[in-house]
Amino acid sequence: MKSKKTKMILLGTVAVLIVLLIASNFIYITPNETLLYKAQQYVTYSKADWENYEENKRILANNPTSGNIQTEVAAVVSPDDIYSLDTSRVAPEVVASELEKIKKANFDRLVEAKIRPDHEDAQAALIRHTDGRLTDVIINQKINIKVGKCYDNPNTDGNYNCVSCMILLYNRDKKDWQEAPDGDNFLKPAYDFYQPSKGDIWEAKDLTMRIPFDYDLYKKFEGKE
Template sequence: MKYVLYTIIAFILLVVIAILEANYGKGYMFEAAYKVQQYITYDEEDWKNYEEIKKNQSIYSKDTNFSIAYSADDFFPIDTIQSFLPEDIKKERERIRVGDFNNLKPAVHFPKDIEAQRALITFTEGELLEYIKENVILKIGNCYINPKKDGNFNCVSCMVVALDKTSKKEAVESNVYSVLKPVYDFYQSSENDRWDARDITLQIPYDYDLFNKFK
C-alpha cells in the first residue's frame, strides 16, 4: 500500500514537472526527478547526510563576492628545502606548494642593483641607509612582471639579499634584516622614470640561485 501511494505521488509530481518544464524551460525536469528519487529511496540516515551537506554548502557559498585582505608577509617566498620548519611555516610551504607559478612571466625590464638600493632607502625612510653606510650593499634576484601596477607604467617583484661589502657574502651577522624584507615590488610611475619600491603584492618563487650565490 505504501509503495502504491509513493508511486501515485511520484506520478503527480512528474505531471507537475512536465507542465513547469513546458512553461519555464529546461532544468526543472532533472532537478525535480532527483527530488522524487530522494523522497522514494532516502532513509533517515540519508536525509541526515543530505542536510549536513546542504548546511556546509550554505556556509561556503553565502557570499562568493568577498575579498581577503593580505599583508605583505603573506607573499613572502619561503625556502622549502630547509630540513626544519616551524609549524606556521610548514603551512605556508604547503600553500606555496599548491600555488601556481606557471602564469608568472620573468621581467625583461627591472631595476639595477643600485637603483633598487636607492628605492629601498627611500621606502624605509632612510633606515636602510645606516646599514649601507656601515658595510652593506644590496643585490636583487630574478624579477617577475607584476600586473598590479596601480596606475604605474611598470611594476616588477623581486627578491633582495644584503651583502657584506668586504666579503661579498650575505650579511648574516648584520642586523640589516630588521629593516630589509626579503622581497619587494619595484615600479616606475612613467616610462624611463626612476624606480620606487613598495611592499610585495605578488607571490613569487624563492630565489635559490640568488642566495646560494652569496652563501
C-alpha cells in the same frame, strides 16, 4: 544525649541549606535569572540597583536578540605570509605548509620581467622607501642590496610598470649574504619595484604578489670558503 541530638539537627539543617543553595543556582526563574541570583538581588540590591535593573529589563525587552546568532571568526592571515621561504632552512613542520602555499601560488603562470631594476636601482629605491634608514646600514654595516629574478606584476596601481623581486643583503667585508641588518630588521625579503612613467627612476613598495624563493640569488652571493 540532648546536646548530641541538637548537633545532629544543626548539621542536617546546614547540609540541607547547602544542597538548596547549590540547587538554586540551577533553577531558572526567567531565561537569564536563577533562583540564587534572585535571592542575592533581594539581599544586596539598593533602591538605585533596582532602578537600574528595571531599566535594563526595559532595554532588553525593546531590543530582543535571537538565540541563534552565530559569530563568524575570520582567519587571521599574517602580512608576512606572502613571502616565500627557503624550505632548506625552516623547521620540518613548516616545510609541508610552505610546499602547499607554493602549490596554490601557480608560479608557472608568472612571467619573468624583461624590464627590471639592477642592483643600484633597487638599492636607491629602497633607501627612499625606508626614508633613509637603509643608508646607515649601507655605510656602517657595509651592506649592499642585491636584487634577484623579477616577475611582471599586473598590480601596477596606475604606474607605467611594476615588477616583484627578491632582494638579498650582501656584506662587503665578509663577501657573503646575511639574513638581516644588525639590530632592527626593517627590511623584507622581497619588494615590488615600479616606474611611475616610461624611463623614470625605480621606486619600491611592499610586495603585493607571491613569487618563488630565489635560490640562485643566494647561491650567487654566498661566501666561498
